[in-house]
Structure formats: structure tokens, C-alpha cells
Amino acid sequence: MPDHDLRQLPAPFLSLEVIDEAETRRLANDLALVLKPGDVVCLSGDLGAGKSTFTRALLRSFAGDPELEVPSPTFTLVQTYEFDRFDLSHFDLYRLEDPEELEELGLDDLVEAGAALIEWPEKAEELLPAGALWVQITQPEEEADKRRFSFFSESPDWRSRMEQSLETRRFLASIKLGTAERHFLAGDASLRSFETVTSDETTAVLMRWPFQGDAVPDAVRTYMQTVHLAQDSRAVVAINSELRGRGFLAPEIYAADLESGFILSQDLGRETIVRDGRPDPARYRVATELLAEMHGQSWPETVTLEGGSVHSVPTYSRAALIAEAALFLDWYVPHVTGRDADEAMRRDFEGLWQKALEEIADAQTGWVLRDYHSPNLLWQEGASGKNRIGLIDLQDTVIGPVAYDVASLLLDARVDVSRDLETALFETYVSTREKQASGFDRSSFTKAYGVMGTQRVSKILGIFVRLARRDGKPAYLSHLPRMLGYLDRVLDRPGLSDLKDWYKRFRP
Template identity: 45%
Template sequence: MTARSLELFLPDDVATTRLGEDLALALRAGDVLLLDGDLGAGKTTLARGLIRTLASDPAYEVPSPTFTLVQSYDTPLPVHHFDLYRLSSPEELEELGFDEAVASGTALVEWPERAGDAMPATSLRIALDHQGDGRRVTISGDGETFDRVVRSLAMRDFLVASGWGEARRARFMGDASARAYETVTLVGRETLVLMNSPRLMLGPPVRDGKPYAEIAHTAQSVAAFVAIDRALAQAGVSVPGIVAQDLDRGFLLLEHLGTGAFLGAEGKPVAERYAAAAELLAMIHGKHFAHRIEAAPGIFHDVPPFDRDALMIEVDLLVDWYVPAVTGAPASDALRDGYRAAWNAVFDRLADKEYGLVLRDYHSPNIIWRAERKGFDRLGIIDFQDALIGPLAYDVASLAMDARVTVPEEIERSTVAAYVAARHAAGAFDEAAFREAYAIMAAQRNSKILGIFVRLDRRDGKPQYLKHLPRIRDYLGRALAHPALAELRDFYLANRLLEDFGA
């Protein structure tokens, strides 16, 4: 393939350092950056800006690797800075541990021509040349690394257009999707959050010619976030204010709601906070939300339904991923047919239950606790772009059976009780119907999560999610204890779907 390239003019060292920052935020483990340029062309300035960004410390000490040939930094993404000017032959790279360095993190290589053809074909080349009082930079490469760098530079352009071009960017957090978040800071101004939300890649067809994300109604563009954000704000929910937006490219500049952890000491649930979150949810469920919401003038988001197909493809993740992982063999056709028949009978019971706006991921990672505030404003809510119109009990189950933390049964009960009390206080409320829907949606959600967490291990190389399986099985057992789910529970027990097979 022919390498692609782009050119930039950097007027001074500040701009060169800023480019290092933009590059750092695009890097992943395995990336190699080749720095070309004469002495004084700015390679060290660029490398220092990049390394300090990875360290999240603008004063981080970054010595030159000229005499050591390699300088390694134990940053969240490990970075190894090579200077090959004194390299005698390409064979010496092995002695420097180049392959091990790239396997564990990212590498910056000055004087790469000394390595001959030993640099990976996927390397990104950054050439710096003097131009007047500044320097001209040419970035060339092909593949995923180049694409990530192009997007990071586009994010800088978005900041420039929004009046934040000189802001310092820093990694903030990511989630299980392709979305990522950064903080942007300028002296004398409130810190903001920069959301990078590329358009969803739908993937291959999995059923009836449709990809999973389409059947499950996963949000395909950032317009969904903007629309739901505006609707929730109008309803009195503390969600991020939108400072600037580029819906075409998937960039948002957002109010920073704070860093207060919803969980207490040592990451444990606090009953009072869960009750407050349940009461906020009850308030939301008492509102009417339009199914079609304007995200920008002339741009509308149609909130999808949490329909039978979406419910079923989610629970199918258990037989698609969890069963093969824990039994060592694919789920049989008989198991699949019986499983779907049992779930279809359960989903029939949702027909007369209460429906409305379901945020879908209403749990501790997406709730910010702001103790200094009053009432509902104590809770900042994020990550709701996948909202659907579905059984309202789903969000209560998402909160009270928090997938990321063990919620003791007494806190689960008090959380649900707080929600029920708030709904009764607001007017007529069918508690029995809610509790049945709560059990159904808790069983549906936790069955789905068992499959997702195994998929994250087997497909995505993230084994850390397996440690959560015992908790999710316990939650599933709690949900299946409801009398309305007796037949489904019998099916799970008969097919050993609640047992630990040593996954």
C-alpha cells in the first residue's frame, strides 16, 4: 500500500510540544513513531511533549537518550525513547530490547535510518524540517495508527474552532465502546471534557442479515447523546452541558460534572447514595419523553424501542459465549431452542408493564456523586446515548444489581424500596407489576452480561472481566427467585447455567 501523509507548520516550540500531546493521545501499545530530522529540528521537543502527556505531568523529567540509546518511562501506556545515532549495526536493536519494548508499549525512535530495514512496516514516520523561524512536519504512514493520529489532529482542529485551541489535553477515561474522553484545560477557565465518539462500526451480519449493533439498537452517532442530553436536562437531570459540538465528526466539548466517586471507601456501595440514585430514577420515570428528539436544527434522533429482537439478541450472548467458555463446547441446538422458548414466554409478560425512557447503563461508573450539592443535583449522570424506549424496571435493575461492584442483598432491597416509595409518593403506581418487571429485566441484563464479560475475554483479550462472573451469577440467581420466573429458573438449573464451570 502507498503511505498516506499530511503536513503541518509549527511556528514555535509551543506548537511542537502541542503536536507531541496530540500524538500521545492517539497512541496504543505496539505503535512505533520514527522521528526524522537534523539536529535542532525539534525531535526532542516533540518527544518530550509526547512523553509528558503520557505521564499526565507537564513537568515530568525527560532526559535525552543520546548516551543510553534507550530511555524507558513507566507511564500508563509505557513509552520507550530510542536514540540510534550511536548504533553500530541493526543487530544491536535486539540487545536494546526493541521487540520487548514495542510489545509492552509504544516506541519513539530518533535516527531510525541507523536501524536499516529493522523498523516495523506499520511504523509512523514523522519528519521535521526547518522552515523560516518554525518547522514543517510531515507525518506519513498507513493503517490504524495513521488513522488515529488524523483523528486526534481533527480533535485539535475542533478545539481551535471552539476557542480552545491552546488547551492542554489529557486522557480522562474510556468505556467499553470506541468512545473516549479527555480533559481540556486552559488557565483561568473551567476544565471541560472532550468526547471522541466516532460513528459506530456495525460489524458483520449475525441474524436476518443485520449486525448485532443494529438489532440491539446501539447508538450509531453522537447525535443520540446530544438528543438524550438535552431531553434529560429539560427534565431537571444534572447531565453535562454541551459547550460545542461537531455531529458529523463525532466531537463534543462538555461541561465537567466532577470526579466524585459514587462508590464509598474501597469502592464499596453506600446505601444512602444508591437510594438517592433510585429516587432520581423514579423522578425521571415520572416524566414523559418524546420518542423523537431534536439534537440540532433539522437533525433528529428517534429513540429506538427495546423490542423483542433487542431483548433476545442480548440474552443470546449467554449461549453464544458463556456456555461454550464454561462447558468447552458450543451450545447445542436443543439448548438454544429451549432457551429461546423459555425467554419468549418471559418476554410475553412484559406486554402490560410500564414503558418509558430507559437509560440502559444507569450504574455506578456513570453516576458522579457531588456531596456539596443539594437534592437531585448531587447526582451527575453520564453515558446515556444508548437509551431506548422499554420497560422502566430495567434501569432499576441496572442500578440495584450493579455489574461493576458487589451490591449486598440488603442494599439491593433498600435501593428498590427507595424507588418504590418515590413512585408511590408521586401518584398511582402498580408495585406488583413493577416487581415482576424488575425480576425479568434483572434476569435479562445479567444473562447478557455473563455473555459480554466472557466475550471481552475470549474475543477482545480482556481477561480481567472474568473475575466479575461470580457476582453476575449471584445477581442472576436473585432475579430468578421471583415466582413469575419459576419456569425460566427451572430451565437454568436443569441446564446448569447458574453453575461455575471454572471459566
């Protein structure tokens, strides 16, 4: 590996002065939020500079445990901590006698499994990886509490990550939460990231979603536009506010900076409609009844935001539905066959889907929340009525066949829904709708449910293979048997024989 001595690094891209230990802990908190697997953070400074204090604060922040025991690995040289997010290994190389010993400590293997924090990195000489972040801590003379933190790296990614984290801290400061504790909650393949913000026993969820701009490749942006995926945080405010205005439990928004993409909102908890890894039939029934109530209302095509700007809820066009279903062709078919789908196959596929969607052209349309499934349905213990389920991940709401969301719930991608439970929930939905209005068309809805269920499952099969093959997340392949079971089940419904004949060629 190339030599990465502190003296050979470029000028610091960031230099901050902290006035006391509380500010040191906040800076460690800001760094903990942007750590990724594979990172190496090198902490350099004289004895007493505060390397151990900073490392301890970072580990406790990452763990979400201010009482986490963090012993100094001065004699063991390395201490590894196992966390849900990923593992962190704390190295103290002060007693390292030979740089080659670092290889014996397993730095490369530990970084493959997580990230590493290294005190006294100079002892390792050229064995530290390229792209490491170096943090030099210095103490101004005769100022016992103050410290200067200088950040160096040859990787421009570190500058971007730290700037984003500090921008988040500045947003929190602007709403008088500058001293709040931040903890990683989730991140996804888009630019969105989520964290919890805790201050004075109150916890909120902070989403950071800057406008996409040039950060998204043209092909990805084109796909997002084709399938009507929201591209900025205004959609969150619009959909949440409309749902809340009608008595549905979407998160209340406490503060927002829409130009920068920050939204601080109500934390509805982590408990979903799944218990012990299985669908809770009673909770799924409530979720089904909630959908029926929602589908009994008329929803607007536009929502006016505070300040006068308008969010237009896009129509779930046939082009969008077919483009999503085609993820099955783009990713699942090559996964099974070892070769890309050819043009003839694509023409057949598109023709069959055009016909299927034409046959449900008269199906009821309304707001489709799009990911109405267990991860986004938060159970509110002790609540009643519509408040029993909190709704999140709503920004991609479109106007389309309402059967889509019913299929999303009853063919839940993240948990096994048995045929019997699906049948019972289907009947719950239909009977509830029939009680709402004598004009509810069971036959039309049943047909639309079959088509939308097939579309949803096709899309998810493609997405899960893409996550495994393109994004390095092979665990998603474990969900394929469930989704294939759903595909068999939904294709057995009347009116889907042509699609069934096409799909059976790719059933393992």
C-alpha cells in the first residue's frame, strides 16, 4: 500500500477549534454519523492531546450508549466492538514495535467487516490504506480545555461527508437543537439519509434530502422521472400534511429547510405490524381496514404547501408501471438465465403488460402510497382508530389503481404472508369497501388486484437482485423464494393466463 505519513498528506480540508469536552463529544458524534464500512480513521496527536477522549466519544455515539465501556487497547493493541450497523475496531499502536505487526493484528480483515479507528497511526508507516481520514489533534499552549482538530485525506469523499454532517449540525443549531445527540437511523440508495435527534428527553427524526442536481447520473434521473419517484423533500411535506389533515397518522413536521432538504419530524417509533418475525394478523387487519378507509375518499391531484408552492401528485402512468415491471427483465432474468433479455422478449413482455393494464383501465384510482408494507407501517400501542398505525415513506405517492397498495400489503415483500391470511385480509378489504358504498365493484377490484400484485412482485424481484448484484447486498437474495411464491400465487388468479405462460419460463 502507498505510504500515508501525515507529513505527506495535503493541507487540511477542515480545521475546527473546540472549547471544551462537550464540543469534542459533539464533533465525535458528527463524525460517527458519516462512518461507512471500510473506513479507516487515523487519530494523530501528542500524549494528552485527547485522542482517547475523542475515540471513546465516537464509539459511544456510534453505539448509542453513553455508558459504553471503552477500555484502552494499549496492551492488546486492538479492541473490536460488534454493532448492528457494522463493527468498529479500535487500535492503539503506541506499543507497536514493528509496522509489520499491523498485518498480524488483521487490519485488512477487520476493515472488510467494518471500520477502524487508529490511535498513533504514525507507527504503522506505509501499511495504512489509501483514502484514510487523518485527524490531527493539537492543544493550544496554556489553554487546557481547547483543542484544534485538523482533518486530512487524499479522498475527496471525506470532505463531502464531513461538510454534509456539519451542515446538518448547523441546521439543528438554527432551530435551537445545536447540542442535540444524533444517531444514525437509516440510509438508502438515493441521497436521503435519516437520523434520530435527541434533546431534553424528546426524540425526533431528521431526514436530509438535498435536491438531486448533478449528484444523480442521467440514466438514474431519467428512470426516476419515468416511474414518478419524488426528487426532493417538498413531496414529503405535501403528502404528510394532506394525510394528517384527514386524520391519518403521518409524522408531524416540526421544522424544515426545503431548499437544503432538511425535515425534522415526529418519531413514530420502530414497532411495525410484524411481531416475532411473523405478520400479526390483528395488526394486518387494522392496516387493511385503514387502506379501505383511505380508498373510500377522494384525494387531490395537487397540494399547496405553506408559502404557496404547489406539489403535483403524479399519475401512475402505464409507462411507469411497465418500466417498474421491466426490472424483472433487467435484473431477475439475467440472474436466472445468465444472459440479458433480448429485444423480442422485451416486445412480448411490454405487449402483455399493455394488454393487462388495458383490461383494468376502469379500476378505481386514487392515492397510491406505493410502499404500503410492514417496514413503513408503525404500530402505535394503546392508540385507537386511525392512530393505531403510523405511515412513513410517503414521498413517492402517485395517483393510480388503489389495488396496488392492497397487493403491496397482502404480498408483503419483507415477511411471509400465508395464502390463508392473504385471503382473509382480501375479504376484509372488500367487505369493508362494500359497506362504505353500494357501488363498489368487487369483480373489477379483484382483477386489478391480480394485475397490480403481479406488477409489484415483478418489480421487487428485480430490485432485490439489483441490490445483491449491483449494490453488494447479497442478503436480499434470501427474499427471492418468498417473492416467487407470491408470483405463483397471484398468477393463478383468473384473467392472468397469458402473463402466467410468459413468467413460467423463468421459474427455477
